[in-house]
Amino acid sequence: MIELPDANFQSDLTREELSLLLNLGERLNSELDPNNILSLVAELACKIIGAETLALPMVDLDEKTYTYRAAYGKHAELLQEKTFPTFDGACGWVIKHQRPLLFGAGGDFEMRMDAHWLPGQASSLLVPLMCRGAIIGGLSAMGKIGNVPFDQHDQTMLTLIANQAGIAIDNARLFQKLSLEESRLRLVLDSAGEAIYGVDLDGLCIFANPSCLRLLGYERQEDLAGKLMHNLIHHTYPDGRPFPVAECKVRLSVRNGEYVHVENELHWRADGTAFPVEYWSRPIYRDGKLDGAVVTFIDITERKLTEEKILRLAYFDPLTNLPNRRLLMDRFKQALIASDRSKELGALIILDLDNFKTINDTLGHDIGDQLLILVAQRILDNIRQEDTVSRLGGDEYVVMLENMGTDPITASNQAEMIAEKIRNALALPYMLSDKLQAHYSTCSFGITLFQGHKVPIETLFKQADVALYQAKDAGRNAIRFFSPEMQAAIDSRSEMETTMRNGLLHNEFQLFYQPQIDIDGEIIGAEALLRWFPRDQESVLPIQFIPVAEEVGLIIPLGLWVMETACAQLKAWENDPRTRHLKIAVNVSARQLRQLEFVKQVQDALEFSGANPSLLKLELTESVLLEDVDDIVERMQQIKLFGVTFSLDDFGTGFSSLSYLKRLPLDQVKIDQSFVRDIHTDPNDAAIVRAIIAMSHSLGLKVIAEGVETKSQLNFLKNYGCAHFQGYLFGKPMPIEEFEKLLKRI
Numbered sequence: 001m002i003e004l005p006d007a008n009f010q011s012d013l014t015r016e017e018l019s020l021l022l023n024l025g026e027r028l029n030s031e032l033d034p035n036n037i038l039s040l041v042a043e044l045a046c047k048i049i050g051a052e053t054l055a056l057p058m059v060d061l062d063e064k065t066y067t068y069r070a071a072y073g074k075h076a077e078l079l080q081e082k083t084f085p086t087f088d089g090a091c092g093w094v095i096k097h098q099r100p101l102l103f104g105a106g107g108d109f110e111m112r113m114d115a116h117w118l119p120g121q122a123s124s125l126l127v128p129l130m131c132r133g134a135i136i137g138g139l140s141a142m143g144k145i146g147n148v149p150f151d152q153h154d155q156t157m158l159t160l161i162a163n164q165a166g167i168a169i170d171n172a173r174l175f176q177k178l179s180l181e182e183s184r185l186r187l188v189l190d191s192a193g194e195a196i197y198g199v200d201l202d203g204l205c206i207f208a209n210p211s212c213l214r215l216l217g218y219e220r221q222e223d224l225a226g227k228l229m230h231n232l233i234h235h236t237y238p239d240g241r242p243f244p245v246a247e248c249k250v251r252l253s254v255r256n257g258e259y260v261h262v263e264n265e266l267h268w269r270a271d272g273t274a275f276p277v278e279y280w281s282r283p284i285y286r287d288g289k290l291d292g293a294v295v296t297f298i299d300i301t302e303r304k305l306t307e308e309k310i311l312r313l314a315y316f317d318p319l320t321n322l323p324n325r326r327l328l329m330d331r332f333k334q335a336l337i338a339s340d341r342s343k344e345l346g347a348l349i350i351l352d353l354d355n356f357k358t359i360n361d362t363l364g365h366d367i368g369d370q371l372l373i374l375v376a377q378r379i380l381d382n383i384r385q386e387d388t389v390s391r392l393g394g395d396e397y398v399v400m401l402e403n404m405g406t407d408p409i410t411a412s413n414q415a416e417m418i419a420e421k422i423r424n425a426l427a428l429p430y431m432l433s434d435k436l437q438a439h440y441s442t443c444s445f446g447i448t449l450f451q452g453h454k455v456p457i458e459t460l461f462k463q464a465d466v467a468l469y470q471a472k473d474a475g476r477n478a479i480r481f482f483s484p485e486m487q488a489a490i491d492s493r494s495e496m497e498t499t500m501r502n503g504l505l506h507n508e509f510q511l512f513y514q515p516q517i518d519i520d521g522e523i524i525g526a527e528a529l530l531r532w533f534p535r536d537q538e539s540v541l542p543i544q545f546i547p548v549a550e551e552v553g554l555i556i557p558l559g560l561w562v563m564e565t566a567c568a569q570l571k572a573w574e575n576d577p578r579t580r581h582l583k584i585a586v587n588v589s590a591r592q593l594r595q596l597e598f599v600k601q602v603q604d605a606l607e608f609s610g611a612n613p614s615l616l617k618l619e620l621t622e623s624v625l626l627e628d629v630d631d632i633v634e635r636m637q638q639i640k641l642f643g644v645t646f647s648l649d650d651f652g653t654g655f656s657s658l659s660y661l662k663r664l665p666l667d668q669v670k671i672d673q674s675f676v677r678d679i680h681t682d683p684n685d686a687a688i689v690r691a692i693i694a695m696s697h698s699l700g701l702k703v704i705a706e707g708v709e710t711k712s713q714l715n716f717l718k719n720y721g722c723a724h725f726q727g728y729l730f731g732k733p734m735p736i737e738e739f740e741k742l743l744k745r746i
């Protein structure tokens with residue numbers, strides 16, 4: 001409604017003026033477009049005050065100019081959209097002084113001659129147009145109809161109109177600003193990747209953005225608006241239990257006015273499927289009162305999948321999908337806690353495929369992998385769901401059985417029965433590829449029982465490992481339980497380790513030399529064999545301490561010492577014509593050869609001693625073939641470049657196969673003493689010896705037989721073409737002094 005100044009003034013108004021003013025008020029109230037308001041004001045003001053022309057000069061944004069944004073009446077077209085500087089003309093004056101300006105026909109206003117002074121214009125009336133106390137333009141009436149000057153009544157009327165116009169413009173601008181803000185907000189909501197919805201105090205949906213509709217599988221806002229959101233997205237827990245509204249975190253946020261962040265919850269879609277979400281619910285306050293909440297949520301399916309993938313990689317073996325060592329350890333700790341409480345026994349079974357390395361090397365890694373997968377599956381098929389199977393790496397698997405009762409005998413029987421069941425399953429044929437025939441594999445098992453925390457985890461694993469080695473020693477494909485005797489062996493091993501370390505520091509080791517003979521009975525060299533004479537103790541046999549040294553890594557410093565001592569011996573023999581041609585064979589264990597720096601160690605030993613490399617022979621056992629053969633071959637080739645030769649020890653007892661023999665850059669093969677021993681009594685051994693000799697010759701390798709104790713063994717070997725020998729028949733391993741005496745005797 002238009003505001004009228006006072007009663008006196010009102011009585012001065014004509015009926016028509018009053019109705020025009022009221023009409024103006026009504027029309028302005030319903031208009032929200034500022035341009036329309038200006039046009040309306042120009043028209044109605046023109047009519048109300050009876051002006052010939054009425055225009056609205058509006059200050060431009062730079063405030064340096066003004067433009068007639070609206071005009072009505074006789075000269076409207078001349079003025080419409082014309083721009084003038086604010087220092088110019090009567091309008092400029094009104095804008096500058098923010099006061100009305102009224103001058104009559106004979107008036108001497110100096111700006112009458114200005115460019116926008118209308119031709120024949122008699123009287124003019126200008127009033128400022130203010131909005132929120134700031135000048136935004138003016139209302140300029142030019143020439144009163146009837147050729148009379150504008151008077152004070154007109155000025156008041158026009159001021160009154162200008163006030164109303166100012167308010168209407170302000171409203172329209174506010175409305176425009178609000179609309180802009182709303183449309184921006186809508187744009188943000190519509191383009192947000194996050195799903196956003198709002199709920200009122202009752203949890204009813206008040207809006208939902210397109211992402212929210214899309215993620216929840218609805219098409220239209222109306223599908224959600226006014227509905228109880230909890231019933232749509234939360235109705236049940238993943239396991240099917242109802243999800244009471246009292247437990248709904250969004251409701252909590254609405255009821256208590258709390259900010260809520262939920263990291264992992266399921267939301268249900270319209271089609272009845274569910275997906276994991278993370279959401280944030282923020283309470284909305286209106287005039288200080290809680291009014292509802294705005295909830296933002298994101299679909300975290302991808303994140304969950306990635307997390308699961310990471311978890312799988314961290315806790316599962318990627319090849320077989322079985323728990324890996326880390327997860328096994330976790331479960332084992334839990335099992336020990338549970339067993340501590342219940343006093344029930346459990347069993348730890350370590351099993352290992354026999355000869356897996358050969359399968360991998362001969363059939364390829366893909367086939368080897370295939371076998372490992374099938375083995376995992378067969379083990380799983382033969383245990384209870386609550387038991388754990390894990391692959392520790394390579395071909396080693398662990399089965400952990402729980403809740404086996406409190407009687408050790410019953411638990412042992414049960415564990416053995418399960419191991420037997422697994423062994424039978426693993427012995428069945430494997431179809432590893434379309435191109436291969438059925439493959440057969442055997443397995444060795446080591447078992448130990450556990451009950452609570454009586455024995456630490458590491459010891460339990462050691463126990464099962466020891467039992468596994470016993471099973472392997474027993475010819476593989478066997479099941480062995482850990483026993484107190486085995487524990488005694490473990491204890492004495494660790495004791496030996498300590499004394500051996502001290503022994504190395506206190507020079508308790510010595511090299512013995514066993515002669516190697518040619519077909520004419522001449523000593524052509526010696527095998528250097530390690531002896532240990534611990535202080536205050538009886539001497540220890542290599543067969544006892546070498547495996548321990550290998551296990552604990554002491555073989556590396558020990559082996560280095562052997563190599564350096566043998567090289568020094570070769571150098572010492574160089575000056576004597578009777579010894580300078582002698583070769584020394586040095587045993588090298590797999591662990592030594594596996595070290596990256598082994599080649600350098602050999603080179604250093606030779607250089608430091610100055611020994612002739614061609615007199616140094618390195619004896620490898622077949623166990624080196626358990627490792628990556630390509631690596632070993634490369635290392636051997638580097639060493640051969642120095643002039644050093646290689647002999648393969650204990651040939652025929654282990655993994656020897658023709659393919660290995662062809663790949664390794666060997667110079668000599670040593671027939672194992674076990675074949676030589678029974679050469680006369682066991683026709684098989686005799687046949688093997690003959691075959692080894694023939695095969696080695698066809699590959700261009702020399703052959704030496706060890707363990708020759710009798711003349712008849714010697715003759716047999718000579719008859720089949722063996723030209724080098726070693727054994728008690730020629731001399732036992734002896735200290736260097738004795739060996740040198742023997743040389744002088746011969």
Ligand SMILES: Nc1nc2c(ncn2[C@@H]2O[C@@H]3COP(=O)(O)O[C@H]4[C@@H](O)[C@H](n5cnc6c(=O)[nH]c(N)nc65)O[C@@H]4COP(=O)(O)O[C@H]3[C@H]2O)c(=O)[nH]1
Nearest residue numbers: 529530542543546562587588589707708709726727728733
């Ligand atoms: N019954 C019988 N035995 C005979 C006869 N001739 C030689 N022997 C024994 O057979 C073994 C031959 O050594 P090996 O096969 O390399 O087997 C060696 C070798 O594998 C290992 N070993 C010895 N010294 C070293 C060493 O310096 N480094 C490494 N890595 N291993 C060594 O210990 C094993 C056992 O060594 P030793 O007890 O010295 O036992 C020696 C030797 O004394 C015989 O006619 N009859």
